Every structure is written in C-alpha cells, then in structure tokens.
Amino acid sequence: MVLKPTECQVNNGLTSGPKPRLVFCATSGEEMRKCEHWSQAIQRSAWNAFDYDLSCKVATDKDQCMNWIENSMAHLVLLDPGEVFTAGRYHSLVPVMYELYNNVKEKGYYSVAVVKTSTSSYIRDIRDLRGRKACFTGVGHMSGWVIPISRLLDEELLDIRDCNNMIKSAANFFGDSCAPNSLIDKNNPIGNNPVSMCALCSATHPDKAKCSGSDLYANFEGAFQCLATVGDVSFLRHTTINQMSRFKRINKNEYELLCPNGGRRSVDSYLECNWGFVPSHAIVISSVTLPEDRAKIQRFFFDSVNKFSPQSTNRDYLSGQPLKPSFNRFNQSFSMKSNLTKYSLLEDKLRNDDQFSLFGDSVKYGAMNLLFSDETTALSP
Template sequence: MSLKHTFSVIFYLTLLATLYAQTELLARWCVTTEAEEKKCESFVEELGKVKALGVGASNVRSYYKDESNLNDFSNMPELSCVRAADNFACMDLFDQNEVDLITLEAGQGYFAGRYHSMRPIVAEKYDLTPGTPLEYHAVAVKRTGTNVFLNTLRDKNACIPGIGSAAGWVYPVSHMLNVSLITVNECNALVKTVLNFFNEMCLPGALNSFYNPFGNNPASVCQLCRGSGEQKCTSSDPHAGFDGAFRCLNNGGDIAFLREDTVMMSTMDLQNYELLCPYSTTRPVEQFQDCNFGKVPNDVVMTSNMKSDIEVMKYRQFLIQMSDWFGPNKPYEDRFSIFSSRAWLYLERRNLLFNDATKELVEIGPDRDRYYTWVDNKFRAALNNLNKCPISVVRLCVISNAEREKCERMVEVFRGKDIKPNLDCIMAPSTLACMKLVANGDADITVLDPGDVYKAGVIYGLVPFAAEDYGDMSATVKIVAAARKRDLYMTLFNLKDKRACHSGIGRGDGWIIPLNIYIETQQFIPAQCTIFENIGQLFTRSCIPGALDKDYNPSQLPVNLCEGCQGGGYRKCQRNSEELYYGATGAFRCLVENAGDVAFVHHLTVGDNTDGRNQAIWARNRRSDDYELLCKDGTRVPIENWASCYLGVVPGAAMVTGSHVSQKDRDIYWNIFSYGQQFFSSDIDGDFHMFDSGLFYADLIFSDEAVRLIPISPDRQNYENYLGWDFINQIKNLDEYQCVPISGGMCTYVGTLTVICTTVFTLLFHYL
C-alpha cells in the first residue's frame, strides 16, 4: 500500500471515529404506568433546565471537588420516555431496539438477561455506608392478630408483587416447595400449582405468554388485582410491585410477599403488621434480619447487551451523574428528587423509575456486570427449585443415529426453556427393541407408527398417550397411491411387473393399507404364509424397508423386496432413517428418483415435498402437477383431489409408554412435549423444529407432516380404542398370510417361502 493510500485510510478512519463520537446517544427509558411516565417526563424537563445552566453553575462547582464531570454535556445521552403495557412489554421493546434503559428487580432482571439479552449497568444502594452489601431481605407480611402462619397458608389470599420477582416469588415459593408445603402434581405449571395452594391471588404477569404458554392459567390468579382493562394483572396493575402488593394486603389479602422496607416506607402504623417467618413464627416488621426468606441483590438499571462497551460506559456515567445531581442532599434535589415518588402519590404509586428507598446509584464491578453474575448461587438454587417435578428424567427411545442426534438437540433446547422433567435419549437397534425397553422400564417412551402401536399393545402391553395431528385435529391421516403423471396407463388394477415404494414393513401407511388393497383388487390371491412371495412376484422390484428383517420376514426372501432401496452398505433396506427411502417421505423420494412406479404415502406427502416446500436436493424443483393419485375405482386424479381418492384412513403416529406407568406420570410425559411444542412446533421460526428433519433426513422421531401433538384421553389409552376396529381388522386380515411369531420359537421352512412356526402366530396375538 502506498503512503498516499495509507494516509487516506487513516483520514477516513479518523473521520468515521469523529462522526461516531458525535452521534447522539439516545437514553429511552421504558415506563409502565401513568405515574411513572409523568415522573420520567418531569425528569427530562428538569434535566434540560440543568443542562441549560451550563458549566458556570456556582452551586454545582462549589459542591464538587473535582469539576471534570461537570464540563461536558455533549456526551450526555438524550433522555426520553417510552410507555409500554408492562415490564414484559418493555423487554420486547429492548429486543426491537426501541428502548434503552429500565430498572428491574433482581428476579425479573435475571429473566430479562436470560431471555432478552439484557445486562445490568448500575445498582441501587439503600444506604450511604461504604462497602455495605448491595442486598435486601425478602419477607412475608401479614396483619397483626390474624390466624395466618406458614402451616395455615393453604386457601389464604396471597398478594405477590410480580411473577419472577426474587423477593416476592422466587424465594418464598421455593421455600414452600422445599419444605413440601406446596406439592407439585403437574410439571411446568408452577402458577397453577401455587394457585391450587392459595385461594385468591394477585400475581401480576401470570398471564404473560411465557408463564402461560397454554393460555390455561386460571383467572383466579388475578382475582385480587385491581387494574382495569389491559392493566389488570400486569406490572402496571395498582396491586403490582412491592407497594402494590402491600396495598393488596390491605384490600383483601391475607399475606403479602415484600421487601424488608416496604411497610416501613409506608405511612401505615407498623404495629398493625408483622412478619411471617419461614418456620411459622412471627416477628415485628423491624426484625427482618431474623425473619426472612433470603437476601436478594438490589434492583439494577439494565440495558441491552447489544450495546457497545462505549455506549454502556456512557449510560453508566450518565446514571451515576444523575444520582450525584438529583439524589438526596445533592445540588439539584430541590429541583427534582430522583429517588422520591412523593409528588405522584395522588396516583397511588410509589417506587417510580427507582425504589423510593434508594440513596444513590453505584457502579457494578466487572465481576458482576452480567445478569447471571449479579445474582448468587442461592438465587439460582431457589430458581431451580421452582422447576420441581415428581419425575427427574424421561427417557425417549430412538432407532437411528440421525434420530439420536435430533433427540439430543431436543434435550438441549428443552433444557434451555427449563422444561421439566429432563429429557434423555436412548438408542435401540429397532422399533421392536424400543418396545421391549419401554415394557421393561429401561426406557419410558417411544414414538410409533400405528401399525407398530398394534404390535406394541399386543406383545408388550404398551399404551398410547399422545398422537400426531396433521392439521385437522383428527389425529388421522389418509393413505394414497402416488404415481408419475406421464405413466398414463398405470392404475391400481395393473401393477404387475411395476416397481413399488413402501414406507416400511408393518407400517400402517406402507404395508397394512397397501397389502389390503392388493388383495382387494386381486393383484394376487395369497395363501397362508405366502405374502412375501406374492409381492415379490407382483413387482419386478420394490423398496419395503425392513422386508428382509427376520423379525418381520423369517425367510428373508425374496431379495427383490429391497432391491429398490438406496441406503448405502449396511443401511440398505433398514427399517429406520438410515435407509433413504424409509417412511412416507422416503417412499415418495423413491418415486421421485425413479426407483419405483407407485408410492404409498400420506395424503399430504406429495404436496409437502413439491412446489418449493422442501429444499432438499432430491425434492428441489419438483412440481406437484407432475404426479397423480391412483384411486380404488381404477381412475386417476390430481394430487389435490385426495379427499375423493384415498385408499384408507389410519390413526396418526403415537407416543407410547408402558401400561405399568400411572396416569399421573403419563400426564407428566405429555406435558413435556405439550410445553415443548409451544416453543418448537413451528417449522419457520427458531433453530430447532420438532416436526422438521432438515435437508438430509425425513420423519425423524416425529413425522415432518405433523403440525402438533395432541393428548389421547385416558379412556382411549389402549391400542384397541386408539386404533379402532376398522384398522385392527385390516391388520388381522393379513395375519395368516405373514406368519410372523410373537417372539422366539422354532420355525420350519417348507419349500422356498412357506413357514411353519411352532409358536403363536400373529393371528393369535389377541386370543381371539
């Protein structure tokens, strides 16, 4: 680089740095109530007046020994006020870079940091003694003389400053869970658990989508709240915050969870209140050091973690400067008292912008300037205790490396959302092996195709408790036969010497329905134990994953049942995702890649993998109008006419567990995935999708076509009621032609394919 070019680069870099330094830094403060907005606007007005006084303000110069912090208004951020519905709405505004500053209690600050990438920059200090810890005590307050003790709290009315609050929620609720005063019957539903313990409550924020993902938190969680319209039960509610919770105590509450100084900062007679100690004793409100639920880090002013270090430094300097100008006994306190809400008491609000008990704002050291270091291990332990669940781990059985990898990723993202109990992954070599692990208690759950649900119920007594739904809440799917449009003369009645793509042996979509169609349309007339030979003679070759597996076809013949499959090496024709043509999507891929002439798939499969909906290489640039459906009456129709051209209806894939598992535990299993799909069911948003398998695989654990899981009612949690007798009868119709023993036993091979087994055949699975 020439000297001229070097100077040019230096010049432009200097210019950019100068422009950046001169860029006005905004300090948009997020407020949630009318009173807080009025105080904020008054603060902006008074700050403007002070800045207008300029450097020569004698009262300021005389106050400071070091005048260097007074002589530069140019770097001071431009303060403004932004109104939001509540603190959670403020956090959303931080995500959108529409606000810059807010004061939050430690518990909600932890939430803001973890889920909204925010960080603390200064802390409130409630005394002027150097070196005192930045912490206060969480206490429970009741009215003097009332029959309210820890062991009599059940069915009492509770006032809580806000969900997630360290002093008002995390510490006291964690303690009550820890001593088994509150018992957990439903995991991931702490609000409902606490509400089942108390009678009426005011728990602001409890209807926020994060804490109420299913929208089913009972309305009584807000019964004691006093807000109107959209304010009710939010952090803008008159009964929200510590002063609001104390007001709630005087308006129908029996117990309020507060800070140590809430009552003492009020105008009420202290003799009318007393502290409820963690072990059912009581103390005067002044004795909070001996009667509390824990020490809580002081409230902090937070900003976005996306701010640069320079911006954060400027915010920190600005806030400390404001504390030094407008704090107690500071030079501009007579103009504006930054830590007082006295002027807005007519709006029945305290602790506006900052806690009224604040004496000054102090810098947070570099060792505590993140949300996770501002709180201590005791807070984290209490927070973890809120996720208490009767079951510690649920083991999901999967059948391939790809499924295991997806399962492990699901474990990570579920833990990231604190979904309890923890999920774990167990890999088995086959679906039958998973069934056995679940039956023996070595795994807890697995996901099965409806054909496998039958076998799991008959052989191992497994029961379905949740089902895939594909968009219409019926938890069923229609099976269709897809063919290339250019194969004009092929129908369901002339499949001889064609090539077939099946999703897998024993499956409802790729085996039970198609085989019954072959028999119904007289493509062949089977005899006892000849079904594999019949299919081998009907088609020149097929891909039926698992067709040469001894568990399904003891003779492992004829080999052309697997010749159309495309798994490499040992993966070829496996009954799992290692085989590229396994599953409904795999069967359609088999057709697309010209490995077959007809594919038996779901009614959604063709549409979901054409017209740009699947970006995998094999599906890219495929058009849906290149394919047609073969109907039972011998006609062909476009794929969108599946409602009038389907071969049968099968139940959706189901999640199963052992019959020995209690209904309570089954509900917990369901709750994990019900909660999980609230975050991860979308195939568009986020980095993990429960119902998507990426570009290289299909139908891992769940079907890619599924849109949700739905619970199966207890009266249908057995294979007969879930599958229905129409489907079961189609399974039984094939039993005598397959001759697959339940397990073990001696089988004699007569001729080429005929098998005589000395054990019970599938015909006798259910002791008909």
Template sequence: MANLKVFELYCMLIVVFISGTYAEKYRVCVVDGKNDHKQSRQYCPRLDQEDSPVECVVATDRLDCLRRIHKGRADFGVFTPEDLVAAANSDVDILLTNEIRYFPDTKFEIEIVAVFSNSAGIRSKHDLPGKKYCHPGYGYEADWTRILANYFEASVVTPQCHSNLTITENRVKASSDFFGAACKAGPWTSDAALDFQLKSKYPNLCKLCGNPSTCSQNDKYWGRRGSLLCLTDGAGDISWARLEDVQQHFGFTPGTIPTNPEGYSLLCPDNTIMPLNSTNPCIWVVKPWPVIATQRKKAQKIQTIITSLVSTDEETWQSNLYDLINPINSVVKPINPIIGIQTYFHNSKGFLNANSFSGCHPPRTIRICTSSNIETAKCSWLRESAAVYGIEPDLDCLKADNKTHCMMALADNAADVVLIEPDQVHQAKRDFNLKTLFYETVHDSKKYLTSIILRKDLNINNLEDLHGVKACFPIYDGVAWNSVVYTLQKNKLIGCEVDKEMANFFGESCVPNSPKDSPESFRKLCQADDFTGEMGALRCLSSGAGDVAFVSKNSMINFLNDKYPSHHADTSFLKIACLKKNGSCHLSWAPLGQAMVRSSSSDMWVKDTYNVFLQLDALFGKDFKDPTSPFNLFGRYDGVPNVLFHDYTEKLRNIPTVKNTDLMDLPYANILAEEKICISESAILSGNFIVMMLAMVFSILIC
C-alpha cells in the first residue's frame, strides 16, 4: 500500500514536470482567524499559482467549509471532532484521511481520568456522595467544552428537574446536593448576574477554592493543573483531570518535577479502582484529534498529497499547504484505511455519548421562529452546533411565512423566540404583547440613526419648515415614522390624531404599508414597491418625487456609495439635515435588531433562554475562543448577509448598548414608552379632559 502511494505521488510529479501545470486543482477550504490572523492572505497566493495542485476557497467558518465540501464547492479542510459530530447529525457525506496530532504517539488529543486520594475511602462510585470534588473549572472552552467539563458529574450525579428552576440551576443544585464541597471556579454561566446568584445560593461548590468568595478564573485551583493542586494540597478528595496533566503532575513524564504519587489512585467508570501508575489507565471520556476531511470521491488523491507534505523555509506550494493545514507544526498522520465519521468515533470512548445523558422530561426546548429557507438552514446548523458544545436547553427551528406570522406563533405559544428588525418592534409589542429578550448591540456608527435627508436646494432651518413638504417614509409604523411622529408631537406641531395630522402637516407623501383607511395623501408619491423600505424612501427622494426622506443614516451612506441599485437616481443634491438646537442630528437611535418573546414568559424561562443565547455569543460570536470560528453567528451565511442576526452585531445584551457607558440620547425604546405625549396643554385645559378627570375621581370615591 505504501509503495502504491509513493508511485501515485511520483506519477503526479512527473505530470507537473512535463506540463508545468495541474490538470485538476483540489480546493482546500480556508477559515481565517480573528483580527489579523488571515491565513488566506499568508498562504493562498502561493497555492493559487499554476504549478500547485491546490487552490484556496475561503469560507466564513468551519461548518461553512463542511457545507461547501458536501455540495462539491470545496474538496478538503481541517475540522475538529465537534465539527464532525455536527456534520454527522446533518448527514454531511465526507471521509477522513489524516489526523493532525500534537504528539505522534498519543492516540487522542484529550483523555480524562478521575484521580482520588486513598485516604478518602473511595472504592466505587457509590462512595462519592458527600465527598469533596476538585474540578478544573470553566472559562477555557476552546478545547475543554462544557460536555467534557461536566462529563463526570453527568455520569455519577442523579439529575434534578425542578420545574421552577432553570436547567443550569438544576445541574448546579444536583451537584451541590451530591458533593459535600467542591471547587468549581470560573464562570458557571455567561450571564454575570446569574453566575453571582448561583454561586451565592450554592456556596459549597466554591468552598474548596483558594478564594471561595470570588470562585473565579484567578483562583489558584482553577484550570487544568488547578484541580490536581486542589487534590494534592489536601483540599479535595477526588479530581477530574486530563491524563496528560496527571502524568506531569505526579512525575510520570520525563523532565517534570513530581508530586509524590503514593496515596492516590484512579476511579474507573466500570466502578473499579486502578493504581495511578498503571500502564493502561482507565479513561472516562476522550476527545479525538483534528482531522483532514474530504469529498468521498477525491479522498485517496488528497490523502496522497497531504501525506507527502513537509514544512520547509522554501516558498513552495507544498510548504505553504503544510503550514496552512498545520499552523503549529504538529504531525500529520494518515488514517489507514480512509474512514467515515462514525467509524472514526467508534473507539473514541464517551465522546459521542456525552450528549446522551438523560435530561428532564418533557425536555425543555427553545423554539426559534424563522421566516425564510435560508434563516431556517442557518438556524438548523446553529441548533447542531449548540448541542455539540453542550448548550442547554435544546434549540428547535420552526418556519413561518413572514415575521408577522412568527409573532402570531409566539402569541399562540407555537414558538418562543423571533428575531426582528427595529421597524417591527412597535407591532410586536402593541399587537402581540411581546417583550425584548436581548438586543443585537453595535457600535455607534452602525446603529439605526433616524435622520432627515433633504434636497440641498430646500431651505429648511427648523422643524416648522417641514410643513407642507412632500415626505418619503420607509414604512408605516416603523422606526422613522414613529420617531417623526414623536418629534412633531413633542414640539407641539401635531396632536393625537396621528394619521390625520401627519397628512395635514406634510404634503403628498409615500408611506408604504399604511392602513387602507389612512389618508389618501400617504400613497400619492408611491410607485408600487419601488419606494418601499429604506432604499425605496431614498429613491423616492432622489428621483424628485419627494422633498424629504426619513431613513437611517447608514442607509443614506450606503445609498450614496451605490451599494444598492438607485435606478439612475440623482444623489448629488442630497444632504443630511440637522434641525435640533442641542446639536443631535438624529431623531432617534435603535439597535440593528432584537429578539422578542412573550410578555407572559416566566422569569425562570427568560433566564434559561437568555443564558443560552449568551453562550452562543461566547462560542460563535465576535470573541470566539477557537483559532478559527466553528460557526459564525454574526456574519454571512452561504454568502448571504444578515441572516437571523446582523453582520455588524458586536454582542447580544439585555440592554440596547454595547457598553453601560453608552449615553447617546433619544433611544427608540424610550420613544415607544412615551406614546401618550400627544396630550397637549390645550387638551389638558379643555372641558372634555376636565369632565373625564372628574368622572374618574367620582368613580374612585364610589368604589
């Protein structure tokens, strides 16, 4: 077999020597890292040259690479075991050709054991209740997922399913009731406030830590070696640790300073015990190495190329490809024979079963409502990714025809969460009694800033000057519409009969989606769907139909940069007006989007659900911990922008700002909360108002 591979490579090189080019190019899928870690920029220019049999295909994340290979748009790439589980659950057809091992003779990347002190009186799992537990903690999930971190407890602790507690608290409470004391340092949840509450409520799980009051990542017993120090310092009875760290800690690895291994043993998952220095130690769960995965029909040829690679200082395609797939200079080991995902995991003890521990019945599921095929597809991959990394409750994806139908589904308890645009927030709150779960927060430059866009030749110096001008709005009852209504009411330019008075204040207008019984002037300027939405309102203005448009400042910038078709409109005479005395040129601001849930949702359910999305943000958002992103929460999906979430989103938060210090004035949420400002002084002094107030007082006295 080895001679055959050498012969194939030899033939390939002969072809190159004769022709100077390759008849077929194999496409390696590349995922760039954060910030300046752009592997494509570093390695792909050399690979894309004619003398190379390989060219680059750049993807947004590793699961994007899997989809590209599955659809035949790429041929191979590097993937983690978690990626492979998601691929298997999504029926992606790939084969595995090579492992990327940091240590050539180590079969798995991670092997985890349970080490206990012989003085603790542990002879089997039945002796564990009431013992003191040393855990490595949380906060380095890039290679130590919560599934691996929680595997021991999931194996020995009886789960609890109190209906009035979140899933996170149920797990914490079960461990707190099972162990006498523990050190589980680091963030238990992604929500800092909830994390503090849980640690205050279950302090025995921090009792063994060096600083129990903080129980943080700065604790001396936090981290891979921290759990072993907790054990050998005498604080705890049993430690959950990586075998590699155990061997180093107790001096079984050459060149290490040992801790005396006498008095310590291994607790085995089959309920037996084993000496610490056993040549074949008992493992609870393993994590396999990263692999090269390929299209089935090209697997053998790609394995031949990959196996032949070496790293050199020479600027060759071979060296560039080797460094691209193996940036930390590990050993690229062929898998013989080439195998599928299920076969690869067959001998990976515990890895596939880690998610199969019994949960609560009926299971808790967060149902996300989507409104397009591509939203549903991204949601499905998000669901698989969340499951692989141990995020609970589970996600489910339900498709409706549009966002309004999604809101109806939430109101009818047929779905739980819908992600909407700012223009839909008022409808969600008013018509379907929904409330905000979280906001997609962005930097100031990316916020929706409601702006007044004018023709440069229009002499407008204050709000009163807008009287009688022809107005273009993106949509009825949206951010721009409600912000203009609020501003005019606040300045006592219109009263409470909004539609009638807006029609009287402005001239002929285009207000898309306005009710059928609204004034006819709202439809005078509209040209079918051409003037609908942000870009439509700007086309309405730039075509000469309107005098003023109320849209987001960023829409104006994109329109002028011709990022959207302008239908040959003249944009040279447009300007952003600043009509406010305090210097603020915007009428309101809003985040790009937000998630809505039923207002009747319980506090417990809201905590559970919000925590799930914070975990998704931590794993798959802008601050992901892996060298490359496993799944891009905020970014293009299959080349399409702003699917489910917006590309510019920085974080998910339960307040609409990136930071608590954000002091930008006129948030749209406040405008919606002040809908009754239209009660003017004249109305208050009117006889009708006085009669109404007297009637209310009289009814109270009678009661």
C-alpha cells in the first residue's frame, strides 16, 4: 500500500513537510461527521506531531469498506472478529490495532441473548426459541451470529442444511427474522436462501437497503431496536442494554438475558448468563502495507488516543511503558501537561463548542459505536 503525501501545511506557525493521508472508511452520516471532527482536531492541534493527515469516506456498509481497502480506495475500518475473518479470507486485510475496554482490563466482551421480560411465561429455555422471531446484528458477526448459531448447533437444535448453509439452518429453526446480509452474493451464492431471514428487517430509510449491512436493524443498536419493535430475541453485546438505557432512555428492567443452560437472569448478570466470549474489535489495513508504514499507522493511533481520549492510560503500547512527559517531538522541553494546556488554548472548538473525544460521545452525534466501540478506552497492536 502506498500512502500519498498531501500538500504542505502550516500548523500554529510551524511548517510541516508533505504528509501521507490515511482514509478511514465510515458507514453512516453520523460516523462520517465524527470522522471529520477527528480530522479537524488533528489539523487544529496546537502540537501536531501526527505522521499522517486523516480523510474520511462514507460507504454503504462494512463490506464496501473492505472492498475499498482491498482496492486502495481507503485504508482503515473497524471490524468485529467475525468480519475480520471475512476481511482476511476474501479481501486480504489484516488487523493493525485492537480495542481495549474498561481501562485496558478487558480484551473482549460477552455475547448474550436478550429477551423481553413480558415473554417469561413462554421463553424459558433456548429450545423455546424455535419458531420465534430473532434479531441478529449481521451474518458473520461474532457476537450477533457466529456464537449463537454455534451454540444452537452444539445443542443439536439446528439441522444441517445444504452443505452447512447456516442461514438455511437458522431459517428452519427460527420464525421470521432479521439477519442482515443473508441474501448478499457472498452468503447466498446460488440465490436460494430463505427470505424469512430478512422478513423483519427494515427499509424505511432511503439510504439503508433492506437486509444489508446498512439496514436499520443491523449491528448492536439496530438489533436491539428490532427486538424492541418486532422481535422475540436478539443476540447482542453484553453492554448493549445498558448503553441503550443511557443513550435512548429505555427501561432496562423490561429486558432479561436468556441463559444457554436454561433460565433467565437480569441484564447485569452477563458473567453467569452469556453465550460466549468475543475478542476485541480490530482496525484492519491491507496486508500489502509495508512494516514501516504499519508501525507509523500504529503510532498515529497511539497519538490520537493520547490526545483525544480523556480515558486513555497514556501508555505507549509499542514499548509497554507509560509515555514520557517529553513525548512532544517539536519541543522536547515541553511536558505532556503543558502541551495539553497549550492545545486547549489554541484549539479551535468543534461545531458544538466541545472538545473532540475519540471514544464514546454517542449523545453528541446521535448514534452509538461510531468509528470505535463506545466502551473502548485504549488501543493496542
């Protein structure tokens, strides 16, 4: 991968040489807006030590992002572990950074099955899911597809259909469902996957194609909305309900976890009632990226975390050691605290007069998990 330099820039009186530009692939208008704010924050930084400038490009879904990166039309996108497998197998993409959660204590999360409290009289066991309306985050997603389907296979509840076509097996078990990407060519090579796996999906927005990766019911937030609106069960990240409680003001007491070994638990009992552990999401790049460019890209993310994340541990993950106060490359006599103070004085405010935050900030942009998972507190190679 060849990263082309941009025009020379002047940053707070300091003239920098030509910089290559990284293109981050966004998949929604909200994500694009956050990405542009990130780019602006880099440009306006009072001590811009970044190796790259940042541009943003919006795609219809993650599949298009993968295609763009493979064809050098973009450089970066965040994927869940199931998507990382797809990206490597079909597009020759590889991880360059992984998310870390809960102040670097966690390198993943749990897959859970969420049901409505009102259905407790007839959904008490995973066998009770037969014929029910299921909401998946997307075919191939680890938490919202791979783990639950694998568990149902282990319990011998799914019949093997058509040379291990898991979409057909799931359709034979569940009732009408929403499993985004069930009908795309990659997952439906001979074109006869059951349309029932898309029956609950929504195409009420002109920019969001029904049953695609951009469906209104795709991903964690969408799969929860599917459950709340039309579904019986949704397979989510263990933090999703609490996120929705904070972000959408839903009453989390109206939802419970369905345990794979039977029974129900509260949404906060995910350690005792989960379907499996999911590794961290990853930022991927082209496999042809040179090692020296890969190292610079990692440094770009370290710099972004340390400058634009108040939750950052300020740890240099290349060395494993805390960043030294003299980390600024322009003037080694400046301390980290001094630089951040100067940054706050010289930085132009974003449109809402608030400092840019790399992680979280869902309320500001009106959507969850933009560019990174909201729970992310650091990044690691």
